[in-house]
Amino acid sequence: MRRTAIAASICFMEINTLLFIGKPGSGKGTQTTLLSEKTGWPARSSGDMFRAFAKEETPAGRKYKDEMEQGFLAPDWFAAYLFQKSIFELAPEDGIIFDGFGRKVPEAKIVIDVLTWLERPFRAVHIKVSDEEIHARLSKRAAVSGRADDSAIDKRLDEYRLYTDPAIEVFRAAGVLIEVNGEGSVEDIQADIRSKLAVA
Numbered sequence: 001m002r003r004t005a006i007a008a009s010i011c012f013m014e015i016n017t018l019l020f021i022g023k024p025g026s027g028k029g030t031q032t033t034l035l036s037e038k039t040g041w042p043a044r045s046s047g048d049m050f051r052a053f054a055k056e057e058t059p060a061g062r063k064y065k066d067e068m069e070q071g072f073l074a075p076d077w078f079a080a081y082l083f084q085k086s087i088f089e090l091a092p093e094d095g096i097i098f099d100g101f102g103r104k105v106p107e108a109k110i111v112i113d114v115l116t117w118l119e120r121p122f123r124a125v126h127i128k129v130s131d132e133e134i135h136a137r138l139s140k141r142a143a144v145s146g147r148a149d150d151s152a153i154d155k156r157l158d159e160y161r162l163y164t165d166p167a168i169e170v171f172r173a174a175g176v177l178i179e180v181n182g183e184g185s186v187e188d189i190q191a192d193i194r195s196k197l198a199v200a
Helices: 002-008 028-039 046-054 059-069 076-088 105-117 131-145 153-173 186-197
Strands: 017-022 043-045 096-099 122-128 177-181
Touching: 017 028, 017 153, 028 043, 028 096, 028 122, 028 186, 043 046, 046 059, 046 076, 046 096, 076 096, 076 105, 105 153, 122 153, 122 186, 131 153, 153 177, 177 186
Parallel strands: 017 096, 017 122, 043 096, 122 177
Antiparallel strands: none
């Protein structure tokens, strides 16, 4: 109850923490980069952090690499650890943009609890894209990216529906969710995001 009341009272102009959520290939990385350039806030990508970890020649790194290549999402505790590590390094007034955090219900709840505890005004931006469009984008990207997970499209979408759809509802219930159509041009999508966040 307290969490929802706090979230609902946030004014867009006061927001200093943003979380981008969407299907693999929805354009989260592109949009967070553009918004980062506009606001000057750093962007933190869960995918980049996970891929860097997967390159480590450790038992944990090799295990995660194997799971990542099969299209599985990272464990709740791992994603939550990376999020908290990033947020705790900031001063209260610093802005930040997260790409791909809060993708499971336990993660989403931790994100909301941590940001509420720190009294950081925030929003979760959901970029909505159809499965058909995701298939087209990732099939094209797989041909040039060299990323094994880009070839596990159906598995990644199954994981998304199983875990991330319910997590999005957690953000919706907290009153912090913003949704945008992710199938227009990059420029139009960015303009829509900025409009809904009141970023000039």
